[in-house]
Amino acid sequence: MMTSVKPSFTQSASTNILLAVVVIAWLSPLSWLLMTSVNPNASGGFVVPTSFTLDHFVTVMSGTSLRQFLNSLFIAFTSATLTAILAAFAAYPFSRLNIPYKNTILWSLALLRILPQTAIIIPVFLTGRALGLLNTGGVILVLTLMNLPFAILLLKNFFDTIPSELEEASYMEGATLYQTLAHVVFPLSRAGLAVIWFMAFTTAWNEFLFPFLMLRSDQAFPMAIGLYAAFGQYGATDYGFLTSYSIIYTAPAIFVYFLLKRNLTTGFAGVGVKG
Amino acid sequence: MAILEAKHIRKDYNTINVISDLSLEVQEGDFTVLVGPSGCGKSTLLRMIAGLEDITAGDLLIDGRRANDLHPRERGISMVFQSYALYPHMSVHDNIGFGLKLEGKTKQQITEAVREVADTLQLTEYLDRKPSQLSGGQRQRVAIGRAIVRKPRIILFDEPLSNLDAKLRVEMRMELMKFHRSHNITTIYVTHDQVEAITMADRIAVLEKGDIRQYDTPRILFDKPANPFVASFIGSPQMNLFGVSSATDHLVTTDENAEIRLPDASMALLSDAAVIGVRPEHLKLKTEAAGTGLNATVDLVENLGDESVIHLLAGDQRITARSHEPVECEIGQSVFLGFDTNRAHFFDDMKERLD
Numbered sequence: 001m002m003t004s005v006k007p008s009f010t011q012s013a014s015t016n017i018l019l020a021v022v023v024i025a026w027l028s029p030l031s032w033l034l035m036t037s038v039n040p041n042a043s044g045g046f047v048v049p050t051s052f053t054l055d056h057f058v059t060v061m062s063g064t065s066l067r068q069f070l071n072s073l074f075i076a077f078t079s080a081t082l083t084a085i086l087a088a089f090a091a092y093p094f095s096r097l098n099i100p101y102k103n104t105i106l107w108s109l110a111l112l113r114i115l116p117q118t119a120i121i122i123p124v125f126l127t128g129r130a131l132g133l134l135n136t137g138g139v140i141l142v143l144t145l146m147n148l149p150f151a152i153l154l155l156k157n158f159f160d161t162i163p164s165e166l167e168e169a170s171y172m173e174g175a176t177l178y179q180t181l182a183h184v185v186f187p188l189s190r191a192g193l194a195v196i197w198f199m200a201f202t203t204a205w206n207e208f209l210f211p212f213l214m215l216r217s218d219q220a221f222p223m224a225i226g227l228y229a230a231f232g233q234y235g236a237t238d239y240g241f242l243t244s245y246s247i248i249y250t251a252p253a254i255f256v257y258f259l260l261k262r263n264l265t266t267g268f269a270g271v272g273v274k275g
Numbered sequence: 276m277a278i279l280e281a282k283h284i285r286k287d288y289n290t291i292n293v294i295s296d297l298s299l300e301v302q303e304g305d306f307t308v309l310v311g312p313s314g315c316g317k318s319t320l321l322r323m324i325a326g327l328e329d330i331t332a333g334d335l336l337i338d339g340r341r342a343n344d345l346h347p348r349e350r351g352i353s354m355v356f357q358s359y360a361l362y363p364h365m366s367v368h369d370n371i372g373f374g375l376k377l378e379g380k381t382k383q384q385i386t387e388a389v390r391e392v393a394d395t396l397q398l399t400e401y402l403d404r405k406p407s408q409l410s411g412g413q414r415q416r417v418a419i420g421r422a423i424v425r426k427p428r429i430i431l432f433d434e435p436l437s438n439l440d441a442k443l444r445v446e447m448r449m450e451l452m453k454f455h456r457s458h459n460i461t462t463i464y465v466t467h468d469q470v471e472a473i474t475m476a477d478r479i480a481v482l483e484k485g486d487i488r489q490y491d492t493p494r495i496l497f498d499k500p501a502n503p504f505v506a507s508f509i510g511s512p513q514m515n516l517f518g519v520s521s522a523t524d525h526l527v528t529t530d531e532n533a534e535i536r537l538p539d540a541s542m543a544l545l546s547d548a549a550v551i552g553v554r555p556e557h558l559k560l561k562t563e564a565a566g567t568g569l570n571a572t573v574d575l576v577e578n579l580g581d582e583s584v585i586h587l588l589a590g591d592q593r594i595t596a597r598s599h600e601p602v603e604c605e606i607g608q609s610v611f612l613g614f615d616t617n618r619a620h621f622f623d624d625m626k627e628r629l630d
Binding site: 163165166168169170171172173174175179183184187188 | 325326327346347348352353354356357358360362363364373374377378421425
């Protein structure tokens with residue numbers, strides 16, 4: 001006797017309903033964002049727009065909000081680049097030299113990053129004020145410092161996978177240490193450096209607390225604070241503006257992700273050198 | 276003329292002494308092999324010659340000039356590494372041309388030099404490939420190309436064949452020998468494989484515990500090993516070594532309770548001998564005791580097709596014999612192992628050869 005493997009109508013219907021609930025739960029905030037951002041008569045409700053406009057996006061990409069978009073880009077890009085460069089030059093000696101207690105040092109630094117950020121806002125604020133760093137430069141500095149421990153730890157492990165014979169070969173051919181780094185070690189660590197840069201970029205891009213703490217004018221705000229400050233501005237909540245602002249706020253992270261995707265897959269798998 | 280001289284070289288790693296007092300002369304154009312068991316200091320010596328390790332004491336002369344403190348580039352030396360150490364992100368062309376680029380040569384000069392080297396090594400059609408797209412043999416040729424493109428006086432090899440499978444190893448060995456014959460660059464080659472050493476070398480330095488035990492041609496190393504270490508290291512299967520515990524006119528008792536009969540009691544060498552060595556191929560299996568030799572029991576017979584390796588026991592002494600003729604014997608059978616005293620090797624209690 002054959003037993004049917006095909007699910008009964010009730011079974012498949014209940015599975016589909018369950019899946020539909022999950023899909024709606026996942027997508028409704030996103031679809032609300034998308035629908036509201038292109039709706040010329042946007043209200044706070046979950047409404048399918050009857051006409052289409054890109055005006056909200058145009059508004060976001062002008063004036064103060066454009067300024068805030070550029071601030072975010074500047075802070076994230078500079079902090080990510082600084083992190084990658086500093087981490088590379090700090091991780092290399094950790095990987096190659098016999099520094100006593102080097103793993104203890106590295107993990108202790110990483111521990112600092114695990115502590116809740118909010119716990120250090122007062123010393124950061126006071127130090128920033130004393131040093132005159134309550135500005136974009138200060139924010140970049142703090143975000144870079146926060147990212148460095150993990151970046152160094154990750155890159156050190158990445159450098160460990162590069163055989164020292166490659167460096168010896170380059171030394172034998174007359175390369176100085178910096179030439180070896182520039183021509184051999186760093187090119188081979190592209191994937192690792194890309195991971196570091198991406199992580200630092202997204203961390204800085206998403207960061208709310210420290211820019212909020214250290215910046216005073218809306219001209220200096222990055223998007224995270226800009227979005228917060230835009231609530232209730234001009235008397236009423238402009239949902240069209242806020243939703244398109246939110247969408248633009250998410251875009252660069254997604255863009256950078258796709259840009260580095262190939263490097264990220266090898267980078268996260270920790271693939272070093274073969275053959 | 277000696278192109279390289281090491282004089283009383285010493286190497287310490289912190290408090291650990293690896294090489295205490297080593298001297299070596301390498302003649303121009305020679306293929307010199309440094310061979311020895313792992314940990315004997317051969318790679319350390321090679322790396323000191325290369326300039327990758329500091330020399331603790333002593334002098335290294337290249338072309339008569341003291342080279343201890345010279346950068347590898349200034350020594351006129353290049354090196355082929357065990358893993359070949361090709362830069363994985365660079366094409367074959369860039370791998371070979373990297374040293375020239377560092378010297379500040381123009382693109383055209385680099386391309387010309389790389390093409391010339393690639394031609395002699397049959398690499399021209401692979402110049403755009405990455406190392407990962409090459410076979411083992413091609414990778415070795417790229418590594419050699421990278422080493423010769425700057426026209427070094429001496430080229431060093433650090434166990435380049437040890438990562439390869441047996442078949443490829445034989446092929447690569449032949450390629451290396453052909454390469455040396457055609458280019459005639461002074462070569463220093465490190466290996467732990469005595470077969471490689473014997474087949475390739477003009478001269479072999481056998482190292483043990485940071486010291487050179489013998490430095491000579493493969494023929495002499497094989498025929499007249501200077502001490503029991505060299506005797507047992509060179510040749511496969513190993514030479515049988517008998518430690519002499521007592522000797523009368525006709526009988527030598529070994530440390531392992533084997534008894535060697537010596538009808539030729541007048542042998543002058545024997546009175547000083549502390550160790551007697553006989554190569555497996557010089558032992559003849561006989562059913563009856565006659566002449567010089569010893570009684571033994573067959574323990575195991577390995578039939579290798581063209582030859583047989585017979586493992587025997589005499590007292591507690593393990594003995595290996597090798598025969599190119601078919602051997603008719605059974606395990607447990609008692610046989611007599613005869614040998615010619617002229618082909619035996621005698622060493623005194625200082626482990627020096629007696630002749």
